[in-house]
Structure formats: structure tokens, C-alpha cells
Amino acid sequence: MQIAKIIGSLVATQKDEGLRDHKLLVCQVHNHENKPKDQYVIAVDAVGAGPGDLVLYATGSSARQTNLTKDRPCDAVVMAVVDSWDQDGSNVYEKWSE
Amino acid sequence: MQIAKIIGSLVATQKDEGLRDHKLLVCQVHNHENKPKDQYVIAVDAVGAGPGDLVLYATGSSARQTNLTKDRPCDAVVMAVVDSWDQDGSNVYEKWSE
Amino acid sequence: MQIAKIIGSLVATQKDEGLRDHKLLVCQVHNHENKPKDQYVIAVDAVGAGPGDLVLYATGSSARQTNLTKDRPCDAVVMAVVDSWDQDGSNVYEKWSE
Amino acid sequence: MQIAKIIGSLVATQKDEGLRDHKLLVCQVHNHENKPKDQYVIAVDAVGAGPGDLVLYATGSSARQTNLTKDRPCDAVVMAVVDSWDQDGSNVYEKWSE
Amino acid sequence: MQIAKIIGSLVATQKDEGLRDHKLLVCQVHNHENKPKDQYVIAVDAVGAGPGDLVLYATGSSARQTNLTKDRPCDAVVMAVVDSWDQDGSNVYEKWSE
Numbered sequence A, B, C, D, E: 001m002q003i004a005k006i007i008g009s010l011v012a013t014q015k016d017e018g019l020r021d022h023k024l025l026v027c028q029v030h031n032h033e034n035k036p037k038d039q040y041v042i043a044v045d046a047v048g049a050g051p052g053d054l055v056l057y058a059t060g061s062s063a064r065q066t067n068l069t070k071d072r073p074c075d076a077v078v079m080a081v082v083d084s085w086d087q088d089g090s091n092v093y094e095k096w097s098e
Helices: A060-064 B060-062 C060-064 D060-064 E060-064
Strands: A002-011 A022-029 A038-043 A054-059 A076-081 A084-087 A090-094 B001-012 B024-030 B036-046 B054-059 B076-081 B085-089 B090-094 C002-011 C023-032 C036-044 C054-059 C078-081 C084-087 C090-094 D001-012 D024-030 D034-047 D055-060 D076-081 D086-087 D092-096 E002-011 E024-030 E038-044 E054-059 E077-081 E084-087 E090-094
Touching: A002 A038, A002 D034, A022 A054, A022 A076, A022 B076, A038 A054, A038 B001, A038 E054, A054 A060, A060 A076, A060 B060, A060 D060, B001 B036, B024 B054, B024 B076, B036 B054, B036 C002, B036 E054, B054 B060, B060 B076, B060 C060, C023 C054, C023 C078, C036 C054, C054 C060, C060 C078, C060 E060, D001 D034, D024 D055, D024 D076, D034 D055, D034 D086, D055 D060, D060 D076, D060 E060, E002 E038, E024 E054, E024 E077, E038 E054, E060 E077
Parallel strands: A038 A076, B036 B076, C036 C078, D034 D076, E038 E077
Antiparallel strands: A002 A022, A002 A054, A002 B085, A022 A038, A054 A076, A084 A090, A084 D001, B001 B024, B001 B054, B001 C084, B024 B036, B054 B076, B085 B090, C002 C023, C002 C054, C002 E084, C023 C036, C054 C078, C084 C090, D001 D024, D001 D055, D024 D034, D055 D076, D086 D092, D086 E002, E002 E024, E002 E054, E024 E038, E054 E077, E084 E090
């Protein structure tokens, strides 16, 4: 999985029937110092994530292992909202202190 | 998924029988500011996308989760046409205002 | 899928029994202007492609969706020979005009 | 598989039900000279790895081939702790000599 | 598949039970001119490859299509030892002439 921040969303009406009603999130990938990278992914939301949330997303066939995305043409899913992130003995991110 | 623009198409008669009648689109990948990247993918069209359309494509085994691509030797599928794209509180793209 | 040119072949006698009799092609990846990139892939031939052909190859589990590669330890397959390639309203490549 | 060092961990309460109770490790990828790269992955721990351990992780559908990760939305798993690493006739890493 | 040279091996006792008795090889990836790249992969040996051998490896779910790696948390497998490699009409590599 990679860490990303939700920075936007997409609307698409002309789409494969397997993706009706799925929320499509624009996720900017973060590096291991929690800085934004010049990389993004469009992922289906499986956990009710919102704008500004720091999240984890899974890709490939693993992105289809949630109830919402099973057998869908979806190769990326937001499957967790990060609460806290500790690294090298210090705190990189704490959701509730933002 | 990634965002791309349809910039062309390919014709191939000598191909695996699993891909008869599939439309092969040349898709130029766009970055998160909707600028073209020096990267492309050839994807099967599953939604009737046309030249100039901004689309979403899925890769890997997820590209085989549409009726059209199930069990086919296809690793990329256009599965949505983007209508609108909002980011950081502003509108990056609106199909009908183009 | 990506576009590539067949530039060579490999012979391997000490190999997994799932790959007996498969032709192994050296494919140089091309960019979206039909220029060779500094990138290659070794792919199993599923369509009778030959040296100099411009082809499409599929990767990952999708590379196992041909009769020849089903259940084989093969992560790339040549599944089409390109006849013509149109882009931005002009012709990038035409097999029979070469 | 790639080699990585465990440098941190994440906590997420709002997550897909398939990932309850899984330990999420921040793994910094190492190159073939055992130097840290500017690349990381968040992986589920399947072997009881701890901070500072040099480990192997597997990605994609292969990350779901452990008892702990089967059918879960998980695309990376730590599946081995490295004891020793020999290369070009010399020892690159020995766990117990650290 | 990609071409690589076997440059080392790893030992890991604390690992997922699916990988008991598997030989873990350090493979340095080669480019299409048979020069080493700054890239490696740790792969399970399925063909009895040894140090210095030029090999092919497959990744992803295709790495689990050998008897040895079926259903294992393994995302890379050495599935062939290269005997000879011809390109653009000349010989790039010949095992027995080394």
C-alpha cells in the first residue's frame, strides 16, 4: 500500500456498469516523509474518506478485495484512513492534532 | 486508475482470437493538473469513448472485469469518460464547457 | 498494452516445464511517437510475430489469457501485430508502406 | 520480492473490515548494496517482524498468499526476515553480527 | 519477463510457512544490451540456476505458475536459464562461449 492525501473527486456518467454509485477520489501520493509526490491515483472509496484525509490505498487485484469493489473494473481502492504514523521513534502524523 | 486523453487508435488483424472486434485506443496519460505526460497506454474501449475524450483506464487483472474484456489478453481498459473533475476546491475539467 | 518492436529472440533449454516450445521474443518498447525507448521486455509469441514487426504486448495475469500461455509462468505475451496506427488525425505507422 | 527495512508503523481505525487486527509496517526499500532508497511501501506483517529488521516483502496478488492476508485488500506483505545475504562471494548483511 | 544475472542469495529462517525450502536468489536486472542496471529482484529459483547464470524471471501472479511456487507468497520466479540471445542479426550472449 501507499500513503496518499485526498485532494479531489471525479464524476463520470458514461462508465462501465460495474462502477455505478462508486465514489472516485483523486489521491495525491505522499512520500515516506509525508510530503506530496508528483504522482496521483484515482481510487474507489471503500471507507468513507473525505477531502484532506490521509489514507492508504491498495492497487491491482487487491483493490477488488472489498465488498464494494469485488469483480469491478477497479485497480485502486482507498481501504483505510490513517490515524497516526510513527517512524524512527517519532510521530510523523497524528490525525486529531491537525 | 489513471486519467488519460484519447489521442488515436490502432488496427491489428493478426491478433489473438480473444481480441476480435475490440477497439484499441491510444491513450496519453495526464498528470494531476490535467497536463499530458510523456506516457501512453493502449487500452480496449469498454464505454464508447472517442477521440479527445478525457477518460479513466484501469490496468492489470482489473482491466478484465468488464463484459467486453473478461478472460481476454487485455491489460488496460477504458472504463469511464470523465464529466467533471474537482480538486482543492476548484474545477480542473468540465466536459461540457470545452 | 504497450507498443514494441521485435528486435531479437532467446533460447533457453533449462526452463520450467510450463514453457516448453514457447518462442521467446526480445521486444523493444516504443513511445507514443513510435520512437524506441531504453526499455525492453521478453515476451512469449502468441501470434506468429517476426523480427522487425511492430506489435502489442500485454503483461501480468493478462499475459496468460491466450491458449498458448494459460497457466504458464509467463508475464508478457505478444498478442497482436500492428497494421496501422493513427493519431491526432495523421498516420503514425502503416505496416504495408514500410 | 524486494529487500526493505522496517522503519515505522501506522494505525488506522476507519478501515475495510478485511484488515481488522493487521499490523501495518512502514518499510523503506533498500537497493542491492543494502542502502536505503527514496522509496517505501506499507505492508502487512505476516512474520512478526519488528523495527529495524531487514525483511523481504511481496506485492500484488502474491501478497494475499499468506493465511493472514488471504482475500484481504492488501497489496504488500512482509513474508520473511533476512538472516544473511551473500553477494559476489562476500557477505552484505548478517543479522546476528549487527 | 526480464533478463537478469544471479549475483547472490539470501537466507531467512523466520518466514511464511509457504516458503519453506525455497532458494532465494538475488538477481541483478540487465538491459537490452546485456549491461547490468541499477535494479534487482529477489526471486525464487524454479530451475536450478546458479551464481553467474543469465536468467529470465517472471513477476506478479505469473511467478506462482510453477509447481514450486503455486499458492506461495512469491512475486518473482527464475523460470529459465538463457542459453543464447540473438538481436538485430548478431549474437549478444552465448552461454557456452563464456
